[in-house]
Each structure stands twice: as structure tokens, then as C-alpha cells.
Amino acid sequence: MQNITDFIKQTFKTNEFIPLHEPRFVGNEKKYLNDCIDSTFVSSVGKYVDTFEKEFAKKVGSKYAIATVNGTAALHISLILADVQKDDEVITQALTFIATCNAISYIGAKPIFVDVDLDTMGMSPKSLKEFLESNCELVNKQCINKTTKKIIKACVPMHTFGHPCRIDEIKEICDTWNIILVEDAAESLGSYYKEKHTGTFGKIAAFSFNGNKIITSGGGGVIVTDDEVLAKRAKHITTTAKIPHPYEYVHDEIAYNYRLPNLNAALLVAQLEQLNGFLESKRELALKYKEFFAKEDIIFIEEPKDSKANYWLQAILLKDKNQRDEFLEFTNKNGVMTRPIWRLMNELEMFKDCQKDDLKNSKYLEERVVNIPSSVIL
């Protein structure tokens, strides 16, 4: 394993500790931040929020983008816009980051877990279809879970580490069952499935700009949609549902203060300008890792068929749990930060009673996938 840590240190040209993912601020960040401070518009109104929303929508090819204070908030609002209500059910994958299930739970809805595909690490259309066919029926155009008698309102696949899942097949199944498709695209800015950007397949999608994501605003998120009504409503309920008025405070419903501050948006506009360079660097790093790990007889996880991944977090697949634990132990002890993929959601105390399909691929990956240093190399 010594040669692995040596290779990573060489690649990152340092003998110091190597973090999993460091942000890079090498563009107009300071310039825009200074400008933002000088303008005094640092908070909930300002030109950087508007600029960011326009530029982001253009980048991913959606009609509208609404900036939010973080990715979890973007997901929460996306689910509300998908009309998910208390006691409804939402299908998602067991192998995901906790935010997906937290957002579902904020509404008082319940997650149902289906399996992932081994190659994409994202939702398996086969598992989704089988679950629906054996457990659900369409009644008055609503997908009803025959076991719980609840409505399955939405489906939230996630593009794991920026590798697109089979989103077109998932969309087709959702359409058949009248389930609204909400993409958790938090990790997949710059990732395309069949040349269409992730997050533009469903009715609505959420991205994250947390400190460890491919671009960051410190904390931040965005909702994207092509639906004008949903876009307007997203803006409205992320900004306290205030009715525009020259001076009066009138709000027409209980809503949220989820807007991204202009200060964070200033940082984000500068980061978005550098996205293409970041993507190139990550792809180069993926190539280096691929060649190196082939010699080590370790599988480096490559972008799935029909897609272009952003390679946000680079990942390898170890032979079994023992080899994985050895790898984690050795690398972390030797100054190279590595992390296992998430515990399955259904194994967490809060979600252990949720309904689920057979999760054998999720379990296989949970025991073997490790993320390795992935920062953009300058």
C-alpha cells in the first residue's frame, strides 16, 4: 500500500497531508467579494444572486435557476414543489448522502429505498420498476402503495459522485406510474447523460455548493426547472413568501428564509467561471488514477456508458470489506485522506423501518467503495 500513498503524494506534488477535496479560489473570487462588500448588498438582495441564477441556468440548459442557502434546502423546496405532503411516500436510493432523506423527512413524508446499479452507483431502473410492479397500483392516476395505502408522490434518484444514473429509463418508469421525478443532482454539476446535463431530466432538481463540492459558495444550493410556475413559486417560498410592495410587509403563506446571500453568490459567480477548467483537471486526474490502479489490480470507477461524469470525487472499488478497511487504515495513517462511501440509509436508526427493495448492489458497494483525493490540481 506504500506505493499507493507514494503515487498520490507524487500526483499532488506534496509530502504534506492530502485532503479528500479542497476548494480552489484562483479566479475572480476576491474581486467579486470586494465589490459585493463595497456595494453593501451582502445579504438577500443583490446583483450576484441574479447573475448566478442566469449563468447557472445557461450552463445546465434549464429555463430557470433559483439560488438557495444550501443543497438540502434546495431539495426540501423541490419536494414541496413536487407536491409531496405529510404522510406521502418518496422513493429514493439506499446508497446516498443523508441530505436526500432529511429533505424527505422535513415534510413528514417517508422514504422507500430501492437498489442502485453497480456501474453507476445510482438508482437502478430495474429495482424501481420491480418495486412498483410488485407493491403498487394506479388508482385515479395516483400511485398507491398497496402495503401502506399511502401515495407515492415523488422519486429522487441521485447521481453518485457525479456519475450519472440511468435517468432516462427512470423518467419513463416515473411517467408510467405518475410519479414526479426530482433529481438530487447535488454532486453532478458538469455531468451529462446522453449529452443532456444531469438535473434537467426531471420536473425539478437540486444542486449543492457546499465546501466540498465541485464549485463552492461556502454553503449554497440551487433549484432548476423548466416550469415557469414552479420557478416563481420556488423564488416565492424561499424568500418568506413576501408579496412585492414598495414598503409594506405582506406575506401570503408560511414560507422559508432559504435565499442565498449575495456575498456567497459573489463567490459562486467566480467559481462557476472556472468550472470548465476544474472539469478538465478532474478528468486528467481520473486518467492518471485509472492507469495506476490497473497496475495495482484495483478497480478504478470510471464514468458509466452513455455519460460524461464530472469526476467530482474519485472512487475505487476494493475486493472486500477487509481490504477496504486495511486501505482506509493505511492511507489515513499516512497522510492521505480517504473515506468510505456512506452507510446505507436503511441501516441508520431513523430509517431502519422504511420499506425497501432487495438492496444487494447497494450493500456490495457500501462494503467496497472508497473515495480518494480528488481536488483540482493547479
Ligand SMILES: *Cc1c(COP(=O)(O)O)cnc(C)c1O
Ligand atoms: C452535498 C449533498 C446534498 C446537499 O448538501 P448541502 O450540504 O445541504 O449543500 C444533497 N444530496 C447529496 C447527495 C449531496 O452530496
